[in-house]
């Protein structure tokens with residue numbers, strides 16, 4: 001595993017993101033909508049740097065298996081959302097890869113009557129976008145490598161790492177050994 005962003009670099013990045021959100025903040029209360037499961041660490045760190053009034057809600061989305069996104073396989077669950085009519089919404093996700101997840105959720109939030117939906121991601125992979133929209137706030141641009149940590153997973157593992165790291169084939173093999181045996185060897 002190779003560390004791409006240390007915990008210190010991530011903390012500085014979240015400071016910058018929170019400053020940017022605060023400076024562009026409209027008068028209305030802000031509803032932060034996090035995308036489960038990858039955004040939970042980011043959402044927790046980000047909202048503690050925002051000024052109120054802030055509401056928090058979560059949606060769930062999943063689009064990929066293993067290390068690659070499968071086009072057209074996006075599943076979404078929006079049933080935890082509060083009434084968004086007239087609300088200022090900040091959609092928060094871990095990573096902008098093809099952008100299909102963000103695009104689909106931004107559309108869905110607009111259809112639920114939000115007055116404005118802006119989006120924020122911790123990471124954006126270069127050269128991968130398949131949609132016309134871009135996130136309004138981006139923490140870090142990274143190369144096209146598969147990354148884990150700070151909420152991001154490989155097959156459910158590594159979300160707890162305090163840093164962001166790229167995954168080698170040996171790390172992928174280790175995850176499969178752990179899953180097969182029920183614990184590390």
Ligand code: IMP
Pocket residue numbers: 038063064069093094095096097098099100101102145146147148152153154
């Ligand atoms: P998109 O719809 O292709 O932009 O994919 C976004 C989703 O795919 C993210 O919310 C992540 O859950 C997942 N994803 C994309 N790239 C990575 C990665 O490098 N590591 C872990 N998850 C990723």
Ligand code: MG
Pocket residue numbers: 035036037038039061062093094095
């Ligand atoms: Mg995700």
